[in-house]
Amino acid sequence: KVFVDFAGDTIDIFDPITGEVRAMKLFVAAMGASNYTYAEACPSESLSDWIGVHTNLFRYLGGVPKFVVCDNLKAAVSNPDRYDPGLNRTYAEMASHYGTAILAARPRRPKDKAKVEVAVQIAQRWILARLRNQRFFSLAELNAAIGVLVVELNARQMRGFGSSRAELFAEIDRLKLGELPDQPYVFARWKRCRVAPDYHVEIDGHWYSTPYRLIRELVDVRIADKTVEIFHRGQRIASHARAPNRRGHTTIADHMPSAHRRYGKWTPGGLIAAGEKIGPSAAAFFQTVIAARPHPEQGFRTCLGILSLARSYDNARVDAACRRGILIKARSVASIRSILKNGLDRAFLDETSDHQPLRHGNIRGQGYFH
Structure with missing residues (x-):
């Protein structure tokens, strides 16, 4: 088994141009028998970073452990159930690619991954504490420094064992690792x-x-x-x-x-006919949208969006908005919705009205009276 987790403490890198400070997470892994340790800094605990550090871990080990024991972070476990945890689909796919199995620790049971809990404490003291006074300007530079300290940690003699982590790994764990696939997993x-x-x-x-x-x-x-x-x-x-x-x-x-050919309810002709029920400008707008796409069906969504606007606005306003859309060469539902929301269709609505309103500064209009 290999036990994996993120350390609670972070380490910063500095942008050499802007001076911006970014906190990096420290990924830590420990082999079950030898305590052989791997550590790597990454920007976050996101799924892509989580998969990336596992790929680097297997390459560092030179093989694949039979089991990977992880915590219940979102990138690993989608359903942290005590008895039947659901794994993230990408994480499970990565495990299948490498021929390993994921064992998620029980929620709120740190003893299930005690091996890596101790490894995290050692990494924080042996790596993060020793690098805290240094300034790093890139993730690659930081990981190069971490790599040097990881080699020193694994070469250090452990009390009570008379051997180093590297020696025990070569003697015990390496022999049990599965072979790496020909190609690494692509996220x-x-x-x-x-x-x-x-x-x-x-x-x-x-x-x-x-x-x-x-x-x-x-x-x-x-x-x-x-x-x-x-x-x-x-x-x-x-x-x-x-x-x-x-x-x-x-x-x-x-x-x-x-x-x-016809599929379902909609065809170009059917959509244009539906637009004619709103008004001639809507039908012309539909025809323009459909003609502007490489394939007619690609404009269907826009036409259906205009039809949905007719549920919130009366047909006359939607038709006037389409008329304005044709004039300004708008081709999206968002543009027509904005025209209606901001009342920009009013001028075109007045132009198409049978009775032009009387405009005079001293006349308030019939809408003022009950």
């Missing part, structure tokens, strides 16, 4: 999404296509640095290269319905 996070009417799912502001038959279905998305993979009921149904830009679409032609 990826998971997200559950519902497929939109345009058969795309949104990831970090970008839209990725799925087969159109999955409209309204729940899917699981695995998001890595370079790829986006989409799974439905455990089967991978789409894979995309990660797009660097936001507010764009990545669409695979095979995911589109043949000849944009």
